[in-house]
Amino acid sequence: MTKRKPKVAVVKFASCDGCQLTLLDAEDELLLLAESLHIAHFAEASSRLEPGPYDVTLVEGSITTHEDRERLLRLRGESRYLVTIGACATAGGVQALRNFADHDDFLRAVYAHPEYIHSLATSTPIADHVKVDFELRGCPIDKHQLIEVILSLIAGHRPRTSSECVCQPCKRRGTVCVVVAQGKACLGPVTQAGCGSICPAYDRGCYGCFGPSRDPNVRAWSDGILDGKSDPGHLANLLSNFNVAAPAFAQESQRLWQITGRIPEQLPGKVTDGR
Amino acid sequence: MSESETTTRAIQVPILTRVEGEGALHVRLRGNEIEQVQLKIYEPPRFFEALLRGKPMDDVADITSRICGICPIAYQMTSVQALESIQGIAIDPEVARLRRLMYCGEWIESHVLHIHLLHAPDFFDCDSAIELAKRFPNEVKRGLKLKQIGNRLLEILGGRAIHPVNLAIGGYYRLPRHEELAALVADFEWGLQNSVDAAKWLKGLTFPEFEAPYEFVALSCPDRYAIETGEIASSGHTSIAVEDYEKFFYEVHVPHSTALQARKKPHDSTYFVGPLARIQLNYHTLTPIAKQTAEAIGIAPPCRNPHKSILARAVETVFAFEEGLAILKSLTMPSRSRVPYEVRAGEGVSATEAPRGLIFHRYRVDGQGKVEFAKIVPPTSQNQAQIEADLRQLLPQLIACDDAKIALDCERLIRTYDPCISCSTHFLNLHIERV
Numbered sequence: 001m002t003k004r005k006p007k008v009a010v011v012k013f014a015s016c017d018g019c020q021l022t023l024l025d026a027e028d029e030l031l032l033l034a035e036s037l038h039i040a041h042f043a044e045a046s047s048r049l050e051p052g053p054y055d056v057t058l059v060e061g062s063i064t065t066h067e068d069r070e071r072l073l074r075l076r077g078e079s080r081y082l083v084t085i086g087a088c089a090t091a092g093g094v095q096a097l098r099n100f101a102d103h104d105d106f107l108r109a110v111y112a113h114p115e116y117i118h119s120l121a122t123s124t125p126i127a128d129h130v131k132v133d134f135e136l137r138g139c140p141i142d143k144h145q146l147i148e149v150i151l152s153l154i155a156g157h158r159p160r161t162s163s164e165c166v167c168q169p170c171k172r173r174g175t176v177c178v179v180v181a182q183g184k185a186c187l188g189p190v191t192q193a194g195c196g197s198i199c200p201a202y203d204r205g206c207y208g209c210f211g212p213s214r215d216p217n218v219r220a221w222s223d224g225i226l227d228g229k230s231d232p233g234h235l236a237n238l239l240s241n242f243n244v245a246a247p248a249f250a251q252e253s254q255r256l257w258q259i260t261g262r263i264p265e266q267l268p269g270k271v272t273d274g275r
Numbered sequence: 276m277s278e279s280e281t282t283t284r285a286i287q288v289p290i291l292t293r294v295e296g297e298g299a300l301h302v303r304l305r306g307n308e309i310e311q312v313q314l315k316i317y318e319p320p321r322f323f324e325a326l327l328r329g330k331p332m333d334d335v336a337d338i339t340s341r342i343c344g345i346c347p348i349a350y351q352m353t354s355v356q357a358l359e360s361i362q363g364i365a366i367d368p369e370v371a372r373l374r375r376l377m378y379c380g381e382w383i384e385s386h387v388l389h390i391h392l393l394h395a396p397d398f399f400d401c402d403s404a405i406e407l408a409k410r411f412p413n414e415v416k417r418g419l420k421l422k423q424i425g426n427r428l429l430e431i432l433g434g435r436a437i438h439p440v441n442l443a444i445g446g447y448y449r450l451p452r453h454e455e456l457a458a459l460v461a462d463f464e465w466g467l468q469n470s471v472d473a474a475k476w477l478k479g480l481t482f483p484e485f486e487a488p489y490e491f492v493a494l495s496c497p498d499r500y501a502i503e504t505g506e507i508a509s510s511g512h513t514s515i516a517v518e519d520y521e522k523f524f525y526e527v528h529v530p531h532s533t534a535l536q537a538r539k540k541p542h543d544s545t546y547f548v549g550p551l552a553r554i555q556l557n558y559h560t561l562t563p564i565a566k567q568t569a570e571a572i573g574i575a576p577p578c579r580n581p582h583k584s585i586l587a588r589a590v591e592t593v594f595a596f597e598e599g600l601a602i603l604k605s606l607t608m609p610s611r612s613r614v615p616y617e618v619r620a621g622e623g624v625s626a627t628e629a630p631r632g633l634i635f636h637r638y639r640v641d642g643q644g645k646v647e648f649a650k651i652v653p654p655t656s657q658n659q660a661q662i663e664a665d666l667r668q669l670l671p672q673l674i675a676c677d678d679a680k681i682a683l684d685c686e687r688l689i690r691t692y693d694p695c696i697s698c699s700t701h702f703l704n705l706h707i708e709r710v
Contacts, residue, residue, distance in 0.1 A: 014319040017295045018344020018437045024392055025426060025436060027419040031412075034405040045392060046403030047292040047686075064319040094341050095321040106325040111535075112528040119320055140344060140437040198434040202441045203449040203612070207337060209438070237331055242341065 013061030019086035052078025087139035096245035170197035190216035212248035349629030360623035369609035383425030385630035391418030446613030474589035491552035548632025550587035565594035
């Protein structure tokens with residue numbers, strides 16, 4: 001008897017599609033994966049959308065509307081393993097900047113008819129709403145990590161992804177430290193590895209797109225980086241991008257914003273001079 | 276009233292598939308009359324133009340990149356160029372060549388993806404490329420390899436293919452190494468040959484007969500196929516400077532969409548952006564092999580059938596390999612990675628040709644280099660009204676068909692535009708002045 005192929009779904013909420021595109025960017029592996037998996041629901045890639053239940057559901061994007069929350073709850077009920085892929089799904093994404101601003105102001109700034117738009121005041125990660133079995137970090141996720149996750153779940157073991165910080169693979173890559181040699185602020189010491197430590201290799205500081213590493217001491221990072229001579233506003237901005245709502249980053253960025261003396265109305269996104 | 280007059284029929288495509296982002300189509304027919312056609316974009320809004328306010332200039336390209344995972348370079352390049360215009364920066368010509376090369380990489384990656392994985396299945400009644408690969412294994416594998424070359428180029432110049440990290444205001448954070456790029460010459464030679472073969476494979480497709488009196492709009496240059504610079508040309512008016520874009524084009528907010536829809540003044544007309552528009556307007560500037568291919572597969576002007584956009588993408592893929600190869604073979608490495616500058620306050624615009632068509636950005640920054648205002652007009656919001664107009668034209672021919680057939684044909688027409696719905700986050704002036 002041949003073993004039934006695992007049934008996989010790829011679903012998105014608020015996001016850029018980049019993480020599910022990572023699957024289509026696995027050019028060497030895509031057709032092989034398609035032989036060992038049954039891709040049952042992947043709207044970006046196939047017009048045949050099969051109903052659940054699914055063995056593995058890959059979820060991209062954050063929750064920003066009531067409808068999406070309802071859809072997620074249904075999806076959880078249909079999924080044996082639910083895996084979040086990317087910074088939107090694991091931390092709320094860059095759109096979670098709105099969590100620290102006035103949602104109505106955002107609405108009015110972008111839309112002529114705010115009454116047509118129904119969105120929540122916050123962008124929240126999937127794990128705020130349902131149980132998540134595994135989360136894959138990154139903005140975008142790394143192709144090799146994605147394949148590791150899929151193959152592991154099929155094989156029935158926990159995926160082996162790195163839990164070290166960006167600095168360790170950065171050293172192994174042979175990159176000269178941009179903090180020490182170039183005086184650039186870099187989130188590497190507090191950011192989870194997995195990207196390949198790309199930014200320092202391109203002469204710029206890490207901007208934390210894989211989110212906080214395990215138990216990071218972000219306060220020590222901001223106190224110590226560049227001998228404590230960095231502009232707090234600059235560091236706060238660095239923490240306020242693609243994983244702005246990840247608790248370890250959010251806590252420290254809010255503390256730093258307070259040091260700058262900027263009242264919440266002046267935080268990024270909350271400048272009243274629209275047009 | 277007789278019964279036939281009151282019977283309404285609703286055709287729904289609840290999830291558009293093989294497009295990027297989330298949209299749906301709703302059509303309401305009353306008897307034989309089309310009552311309503313709505314390309315609904317329910318992709319939740321992410322408010323990019325609002326969340327950019329207060330951000331340092333250096334972060335802008337990293338953030339706008341996240342609007343779209345398939346065409347991040349289009350967003351990054353347009354952002355960076357607009358900010359460079361504010362800062363009065365003229366980038367070094369060698370850097371400009373590398374950027375054009377980089378944009379070629381994105382055209383390759385995005386076009387080949389759409390041709391092989393999203394669009395071609397329609398012509399063979401397949402649901403997906405995986406199904407298509409069972410019938411055309413070599414063609415699909417060739418497509419994946421072509422796509423991989425585009426991605427490889429982006430990895431070298433940008434660090435990674437999705438949300439690259441290397442574009443900076445004034446140039447690049449780090450210049451690529453000459454030998455990394457030189458190693459791509461053989462790949463690009465293979466890519467040029469095989470993209471021509473891919474285009475010829477598509478020649479044999481059967482295209483639905485559909486034509487509309489489009490106004491094509493695209494950037495145009497006198498001496499080269501426009502990608503990253505040019506004036507805004509149109510099949511309906513004389514060219515205008517990018518600075519004047521908003522004098523001719525504006526966006527409206529319709530109830531059924533989180534994406535704003537663009538219209539052209541003065542008649543609120545729709546217009547068409549994208550590969551088909553570019554080929555029609557800029558045919559004379561195509562590179563020689565791309566032009567030969569266009570003639571051989573039947574996409575030379577005039578062509579007003581949107582289903583043939585797949586051929587336009589195939590020709591532009593040939594062009595991107597041919598142009599990229601020429602740049603790679605005549606590489607002169609820049610002497611510095613970027614031009615230094617003193618931050619100044621100001622306002623500036625840029626437009627480039629994203630794989631899906633014209634994209635326009637405007638920013639205003641303060642004296643500290645923080646963003647005060649951002650406006651982003653992506654290609655799909657410009658095409659959305661045109662798509663609805665096309666559907667209104669198509670539907671009368673389909674009314675006798677069953678709902679499934681109508682839905683299928685409508686979805687296929689929508690897919691020819693390669694809509695990129697994730698970019699549904701726009702700024703709109705609260706007070707629009709119509710001229």
